[in-house]
Amino acid sequence: MATTALRPAATYRTGLYEWLTTTDHKKIGILYTFNSLILFLVGGIFALAVRTELAQPGLQFMTEATYNQMFTMHASVMIFWVVIPFLAGFGNYLVPLMIGAPDMAFPRINALSFWLLPLSAVIALMGFPLGGAAAEGWTSYSPLAQAKFSTGPGTDLWIVALTLVGTSSILGAINFLVTIFKMRAPGMTLFRMPVFVWTTMVTSVLVLMGTPVLTSALIMLYIDRNLGGSFFNTALAGGNAILWENVFWFYSHPAVYIMILPAMGIVSEVIPTFSRKPLFGYKAFVFATAGIGALGFSVWAHHMFTTGSVYLPFFSLMTFLIAVPTGVKMFNWVATLFRGKIRFTTAMLFAVGFLSLFLIGGINGAFLAAVPVDYQVHATYFIVAHIHYVLFGGSIMGIFAGLYYWWPKMFGRKLNEGLGKIHFVGIFIGMNLTFFPMHLLGISGMPRRIADYSATAGWNDLNLLATIGGFTIAAAMLPFLWNIFVTLRGGEPAGDDPWEGNTLEWATSSPPPPYNFDHLPPIRSERPVFDQRHANDAPALTAGH
Amino acid sequence: MGLTAKRWARRAGVVAALGALAVLLSACSDFSLRNAVPPDAASVQGQASRNIYDIVFVIGAAVFFLVEGLILFAVVRYRRRAGDDELPPQIHGNNRLEIIWTAIPIAIVLALFVLSWQTLNTVDARTPTPPVRIGVVAYQWQWEFVYAPEGVAWQDCGAPVNKGKCVTVFGTLPAGGDRSNWTPPTMHVPVNETVELQLHSTDVIHSFYVPAFLFQRDITPRKDQVIQFTADRIGIYRGQCTQFCGLYHQFMEFQVKVESKVDYVAWLQQELTPPPAPSAAPPSPSGPAGSPAASSAP
Numbered sequence: 001m002a003t004t005a006l007r008p009a010a011t012y013r014t015g016l017y018e019w020l021t022t023t024d025h026k027k028i029g030i031l032y033t034f035n036s037l038i039l040f041l042v043g044g045i046f047a048l049a050v051r052t053e054l055a056q057p058g059l060q061f062m063t064e065a066t067y068n069q070m071f072t073m074h075a076s077v078m079i080f081w082v083v084i085p086f087l088a089g090f091g092n093y094l095v096p097l098m099i100g101a102p103d104m105a106f107p108r109i110n111a112l113s114f115w116l117l118p119l120s121a122v123i124a125l126m127g128f129p130l131g132g133a134a135a136e137g138w139t140s141y142s143p144l145a146q147a148k149f150s151t152g153p154g155t156d157l158w159i160v161a162l163t164l165v166g167t168s169s170i171l172g173a174i175n176f177l178v179t180i181f182k183m184r185a186p187g188m189t190l191f192r193m194p195v196f197v198w199t200t201m202v203t204s205v206l207v208l209m210g211t212p213v214l215t216s217a218l219i220m221l222y223i224d225r226n227l228g229g230s231f232f233n234t235a236l237a238g239g240n241a242i243l244w245e246n247v248f249w250f251y252s253h254p255a256v257y258i259m260i261l262p263a264m265g266i267v268s269e270v271i272p273t274f275s276r277k278p279l280f281g282y283k284a285f286v287f288a289t290a291g292i293g294a295l296g297f298s299v300w301a302h303h304m305f306t307t308g309s310v311y312l313p314f315f316s317l318m319t320f321l322i323a324v325p326t327g328v329k330m331f332n333w334v335a336t337l338f339r340g341k342i343r344f345t346t347a348m349l350f351a352v353g354f355l356s357l358f359l360i361g362g363i364n365g366a367f368l369a370a371v372p373v374d375y376q377v378h379a380t381y382f383i384v385a386h387i388h389y390v391l392f393g394g395s396i397m398g399i400f401a402g403l404y405y406w407w408p409k410m411f412g413r414k415l416n417e418g419l420g421k422i423h424f425v426g427i428f429i430g431m432n433l434t435f436f437p438m439h440l441l442g443i444s445g446m447p448r449r450i451a452d453y454s455a456t457a458g459w460n461d462l463n464l465l466a467t468i469g470g471f472t473i474a475a476a477m478l479p480f481l482w483n484i485f486v487t488l489r490g491g492e493p494a495g496d497d498p499w500e501g502n503t504l505e506w507a508t509s510s511p512p513p514p515y516n517f518d519h520l521p522p523i524r525s526e527r528p529v530f531d532q533r534h535a536n537d538a539p540a541l542t543a544g545h
Numbered sequence: 546m547g548l549t550a551k552r553w554a555r556r557a558g559v560v561a562a563l564g565a566l567a568v569l570l571s572a573c574s575d576f577s578l579r580n581a582v583p584p585d586a587a588s589v590q591g592q593a594s595r596n597i598y599d600i601v602f603v604i605g606a607a608v609f610f611l612v613e614g615l616i617l618f619a620v621v622r623y624r625r626r627a628g629d630d631e632l633p634p635q636i637h638g639n640n641r642l643e644i645i646w647t648a649i650p651i652a653i654v655l656a657l658f659v660l661s662w663q664t665l666n667t668v669d670a671r672t673p674t675p676p677v678r679i680g681v682v683a684y685q686w687q688w689e690f691v692y693a694p695e696g697v698a699w700q701d702c703g704a705p706v707n708k709g710k711c712v713t714v715f716g717t718l719p720a721g722g723d724r725s726n727w728t729p730p731t732m733h734v735p736v737n738e739t740v741e742l743q744l745h746s747t748d749v750i751h752s753f754y755v756p757a758f759l760f761q762r763d764i765t766p767r768k769d770q771v772i773q774f775t776a777d778r779i780g781i782y783r784g785q786c787t788q789f790c791g792l793y794h795q796f797m798e799f800q801v802k803v804e805s806k807v808d809y810v811a812w813l814q815q816e817l818t819p820p821p822a823p824s825a826a827p828p829s830p831s832g833p834a835g836s837p838a839a840s841s842a843p
């Protein structure tokens with residue numbers, strides 16, 4: 001197998017036109033990555049605005065009106081234009097490579113899925129110059145989101161933009177499912193697929209079942225606002241505010257798994273590679289993933305415990321139960337580390353960071369499953385702590401692990417490991433400084449989504465600390481951006497398989513040629529590249545169990 | 546490269562940690578370890594919630610230390626030494642272990658579920674004859690607490706026949722958005738008696754939250770809610786709307802004043818005697834009174 005890094009690199013230097021019209025899943029994956037990265041910076045600036053205002057009591061920097069747009073657009077951007085598309089981008093880049101396929105099943109629909117994203121982001125952000133972006137929170141509860149209470153175009157733009165994101169997700173999910181079911185290379189049975197492909201598959205099922213519900217709800221909200229509808233508008237007979245909460249969370253709870261399962265998949269590729277061991281309990285892991293997907297549709301009302309309108313014991317029980325498959329995965333990862341030979345590359349540091357932080361998000365999630373505890377901390381900063389330990393400590397840490405891990409495959413060059421480690425340390429410290437104090441703010445009663453707070457409530461120090469943490473995170477992003485910049489201009493050449501990977505993407509050149517493979521190694525397990533590398537080792541070494 | 550970079554990373558980490566610690570210590574004015582646990586409950590129901598919180602906390606902490614400990618142990622013990630190129634044993638799994646670590650979490654969460662369900666039944670228990678009933682009206686962006694006499698629904702307090710029979714506490718927004726000389730509306734309740742709140746919203750969703758009661762309930766338009774609590778500690782407790790309700794959500798604070806029965810009755814009596822001076826018409830819930838003395842001034 002020749003190292004062919006130079007040949008395809010030429011095609012990546014091709015002009016703008018090629019990038020705008022490409023249907024190559026790898027280029028589309030890279031477009032997803034950069035689009036998500038840019039919007040991560042945008043969302044990050046909104047977050048800094050929020051943290052800056054909250055550093056001290058009193059409104060120093062903005063009005064309530066601006067603050068409310070900031071926290072709304074921060075969450076909307078991070079969820080709908082960063083975490084979900086980032087992970088979909090990894091899926092685009094990796095799924096065909098990992099199953100030995102030449103491309104996605106529907107390359108042009110794939111391009112459409114991508115281009116809807118920057119378009120919709122621009123639409124949502126247009127609210128700022130047009131008199132105010134959406135300001136009802138990312139959950140956009142009615143009647144607050146009705147025309148009477150949310151005037152101006154921001155909310156309508158937000159609705160239209162999210163409808164487009166939903167369309168993008170649905171198309172992408174169909175594409176992933178057809179690709180995974182129809183285009184696997186000979187020998188690539190379902191139970192030989194890399195775990196990342198499994199997680200993308202289950203995620204796609206969640207998207208397919210959940211996202212149409214959100215999209216319909218958004219259209220209903222649009223009708224309420226603009227055409228006199230009364231789905232959720234309690235000012236009219238028949239309008240039901242709880243109905244919105246039900247349909248919104250019917251999507252948005254599964255959406256939290258849409259945002260974590262592929263990140264779990266990433267970590268499940270990174271940890272085995274750098275422990276030099278197979279993932280402990282591959283099948284159990286797959287079943288746990290499917291279990292989360294199935295249970296994920298029976299817990300949505302845990303976001304509504306305090307409404308007095310849901311049957312509490314059922315949703316509490318299901319919420320407790322869904323913690324179990326997550327716990328099983330945690331043990332699988334830790335057992336994979338055990339007796340391994342662990343190499344601390346930056347990717348591995350982020351993966352271990354994922355384990356230690358996501359664990360906290362799982363534990364404080366279990367607090368919330370207990371209804372009396374939820375009565376106490378619902379809609380306080382405790383929730384903000386929870387969602388950031390899962391979404392930042394989980395999804396974002398997983399995304400960073402994936403970027404450092406697959407960057408060499410994508411561009412033929414490694415990201416600088418020294419800068420990467422500074423990045424990791426800064427993020428890890430900043431993340432905990434920012435979000436751990438929020439647990440304490442929450443249990444001492446600080447509501448979320450407030451522009452300001454009483455100076456005598458006892459929240460000053462913890463808020464200041466969280467703001468310091470926020471700026472620490474921002475500072476830690478600088479070495480990362482610099483790293484990308486210098487690497488793209490000439491980093492250390494990676495070679496085809498810089499990490500001794502296990503899965504098929506490491507069997508082709510870096511970056512891979514159009515249509516991915518000249519020839520494939522035989523696929524006899526979930527680690528074909530490992531098998532090939534160790535084909536001549538003593539059989540005792542590689543045998544199972 | 547690798548070595549210096551590692552040293553740099555470590556140095557950056559230490560500096561950041563020390564810096565943060567220094568700032569924390571020097572700026573410390575209102576943090577105390579008291580913030581690390583929920584407020585001492587001021588109601589019977591709140592105490593029940595606090596008990597289940599403590600149980601969940603202990604189990605959560607145990608899981609935290611166990612798993613973080615395992616992670617830490619593994620990454621220290623099993624790191625690859627320089628020059629070691631031997632493949633570790635390729636272990637694919639272990640059914641017995643996997644069954645154990647599935648079964649134990651199931652047992653734990655089922656136990657937590659049963660315990661928290663029992664607590665829930667205490668917290669949500671209701672008596673048909675609460676001695677005190679208060680109407681709570683939430684609107685953008687303040688509160689109204691309505692005390693109606695026996696036999697009169699709080700909704701009927703505005704009717705001419707009930708004139709002078711009801712007591713209503715009206716909240717106002719702080720002038721100019723300045724909290725420093727502003728008192729949020731105060732709900733008076735007698736200690737050790739079951740109080741029923743009838744929660745009603747006139748516009749968007751709000752939420753009635755008193756941290757010291759460890760309890761909140763959303764107030765959704767067209768979905769009036771009824772809650773009961775028994776405050777068991779005299780004092781003044783802060784409360785606040787937790788459901789984002791628009792522009793001035795942050796100002797929807799209130800207080801609950803828990804007082805002796807004697808003090809409570811005296812307060813009610815005093816409020817019922819007509820004020821000597823002609824009072825201005827009370828602000829109507831959804832009317833322009835809601836639009837605040839703007840705090841948006843730069």
Ligand code: HEM
Binds near residue numbers: 260394
């Ligand atoms: C161990 C598993 C988990 C459990 C038991 C759990 C439980 C809960 C509960 C009960 C709530 C509602 C709290 C409330 O609003 O009062 C909640 C909120 C939330 N969870 Fe989780 N969770 C878990 C994992 C996750 C994961 C993996 C994610 C995402 C990656 C996630 C993201 C969120 C978000 C975004 C919210 C708040 C949404 C909002 O109100 O804005 N959770 N969680």
Ligand SMILES: [Cu+2]
Binds near residue numbers: 252256302303
């Ligand atoms: Cu949920």
Ligand SMILES: [Cu+2]
Binds near residue numbers: 786788789795
């Ligand atoms: Cu509010």
